[in-house]
Amino acid sequence: MVGDLCAMDIVVCVKQIPDPADPGELDPETNTLKRDMKLIMDESDSYGVEMALQLRDAAGEGEVTLVSMAPHEEVNGLRSALAMGADKAILVSDEALAGTDALGTARVLAAAIGRAQADLILAATESSDGYTGTVPEQVAELLELPSVTFAKEIQAEGGEVVVKRQTEAGYDEVRCPMPAVVSVTAGVVEPRYPSFKGIMAAKSKPMDQVGIGDLGIGADQVGWAGGGQQITDVSPAPEREAGEIITDEGDAHERIIALLEELRIV
């Protein structure tokens, strides 16, 4: 709540992904997504970053720490979030992480978050490339914390978060004591664009790079080998064929109605 002057330290999980404008590719060796190109901040994570900044500023005191995992020391996406106003970042980078699945990712993130002493941990509901949507809840379970997923609104109120959680019917109002994990949907807040000043400042913000060994995680717990699942087949999906294409000359609606009549919709 605005005016609630109690320091709030927030961790935001940030994923750095290939630019969605570039088509993805599977590594033919492992059948996992290739991530050796330049990575950017997943747009889904910009909502969590913005939410964290607003909660920190409303509290009047506290720090926003980014936590990310990448196989090859990528910091480009983290710099974007630092430029928005986050205070510092922890990047877990290790060659052993290539091909790590959602549970392995959650183990790494949970261990890194454990170093940050956060009141609140924010994450997107799912990433825009892997979209498993299980990581926030897995992180919560690993840290033995309560959680609220699919938040469309978050307020902090005296040691608790009050969250509007998306449901099938509408939304639930959920109160949860901190520390807690909350996953946010797009639209929870409008992410700001980094200012020029922010972009310059981001270059000198602390970026703590650690390996999995520093977190006490063994190479056998991560990577594709640590996953406990096996890909049995990769094949092209059947294509859907294009039909009739017309150019509107002011009467296209008649053609649409004719089709709807044919289909007995009208």
Next chain:
Amino acid sequence: MGTIWVFAEASGGKVASISLELLTRARELADTVEAVVGTDGEPLAAELGAHGATVVHATGDLGDGLAGPAVASAIAAALEGGAAPDAVLFGTTYDGRDVAGRLSVKLGAPVITNIVELEQANGSLVGTEPVFGGTVNVSTRFSGSGAGLFLVRPKSFAAEESGGAPAAVSALPVPDLGATGAARVVDRFAEESSGPKLDEAGVVVSGGRGLGEAGKYSMIEDLARLLRGAAGASRAIVDAGWVPYSHQVGQTGKVVKPDVYVACGISGATQHMVGMKGSKNIIAINKDAEAPIFGIADLGVVGDVHKVLPKLIEALQARS
């Protein structure tokens, strides 16, 4: 395959369609199908049984607690106590993902996610997930010991009754949750929605960036109403705050398979196409003749939605 458990969800005393879909598929794959519910089992036993569940493991009413930690802990305790399903299926829903994620950590096993097809091969369950906007299918099996966890997308299977007797209710006690159970639901709000639900409607009319501004979304709602359908949206305009997340169609939103899908001002990002390419008929209206959506449309109209939609709405109004 021996036994499959299905996490079944319900509201207002009715089992969710996704849960009925999972039960239907499960009974084709396994000798025994049992349901798990995070509420009282008795009121749901008949419907679950009629779709193939012989037993419903019920936690009882969770009060103001969330399903995620409670149901995951209850299932984990049951497995520790000797229950040995070969797989546990969850719908890709708000609560389904929570329960599966928590349970995954408790079992130290992965969740195989975004599944649209489940088959049996060499004695194990294989789930198929579409990637890259549905152009490539990846099939995955759980390689560890114990139960495989699968999160399945709604509408992947048709729900059909088996004519089975009501499921026998069995108590599934929830252990002490400690801090993980501390979140409390203090109020529930149902959003006003007239007309059919997005993922159950026979007609879905969706709008995208091509509408130009939030105010123009009313055209989508008007057309949906005239066709007795539901109004959907691309992720772009949900992210822009024009419409709530509940309208989103796509990989990160709802998967829809209506008889007719009308895409208005939607270019057809792969993330959107995955959510609607299973529609029986697709009509697309877009200014850009090169838009990918035309590649899958049965009827593509290269034109301005601001010109085509008002005429279409007017013509349909004149008929009704």
